[in-house]
Amino acid sequence: DADVTQTPRNRITKTGKRIMLECSQTKGHDRMYWYRQDPGLGLRLIYYSFDVKDINKGEISDGYSVSRQAQAKFSLSLESAIPNQTALYFCATSGTGGNTIYFGEGSWLTVV
């Protein structure tokens, strides 16, 4: 089983709909992240959390929100999805030293 699990793996949704991407990890890490990847643009950080009570905006947080429900769970929400949020989304974790980042398998989101 994967150490970092994302659900759903694929989703097509309509403009204006609310969508939640969920992430859980079994690595026991405190730090969790949500990244977005678009073709040719690399990985961009949406939000990150150092522990359950810590939430920080990344470089592209507009239009997104997150919830850290427990050490092992970090969810990403699109309150009102728009087509330019169509992308591949990765959840990731790292330990306190934060050097190695472990990614989930990704969630493909298409907004039509």
Place this chain on the structure above:
Amino acid sequence: RKEVEQDPGPFNVPEGATVAFNCTYSNSASQSFFWYRQDCRKEPKLLMSVYSSGNEDGRFTAQLNRASQYISLLIRDSKLSDSATYLCVVKLGTNAGKSTFGDGTTLTVKP
């Protein structure tokens, strides 16, 4: 200017070739450096950290040049299985909030 910039690629090389990728970073306070590998439509995975003295892992060698603010990755004796996108990653420090990823360089190794 982007915080982390990589050779645009793509690199198409024959098996057995030696290929090198460069990555430049803009923040001179950056402390930690890494190369990640990403296969098509898969998640990135750590390939190797980059140490000040340079480091080698089999056919892969990573170098850091702090004065010129760049890191490099050298792949010797390329294999078909090396075909992937290689991402340069830079952090300000061990406890820094985030890692900054380059856009990646795509390598295709051909028979």
